[in-house]
Amino acid sequence: MKKSVQLLKSLVNQHGSIVIFIALALIMLLGFAALAVDIGHITVTKNELQNISDAASLAATRKLGDIYQNMTYEQQQSYVCNPADIIPVAIDVGLKNVAGNKNITIDPNDVIIGDWNAQTKTLTPTLEQPDAVRVIARRSSSSAEGPISNFFAKVLGKDTTNVGADAIAALTAQSTVEPGNIIPIGISEEWFRNKEVF
16 A cells, blocks of 8 residues: 555656656657758758759850850850840749749849850859850848748747759750760650651
């Protein structure tokens, strides 16, 4: 009987520790929720920004290619790019796309026109005979849309997160391959429309 009373007293004394344990467990649970939801939101927004920077750099480089295509070889050798011909193309792509539920305004300073070095994988900014364009798309305190809002991390004092992505597109010649190997290419779906299938 004496042991049962002592056991009962020890259980009664542990009620306070259970409340502390539950409070700590709830804090950990909120932390995991913040990690899962907010990191997922950040990752999705980063992927959307990557798509925007990819599309914007490709569109701007395509515009650069169109400019070269309409020149003679001699004109190409002395060409000095006018940024006003290229930058608006990249900005337009950002405005037509969404990241973190907002259309993206690409800062003109985040469109870098230059010369691509395939060996070192670097872009040297230049307007003289450029062959590549780098575009940075961002949601940050310095962008027009601002950083993305966090959901659960606000409880832990982290209200917003800066997210960004960049891409470089370059005008390059077709690579050569050994006989029997293939060169990956993309063919527009439009080419296959109204074509006979053999």
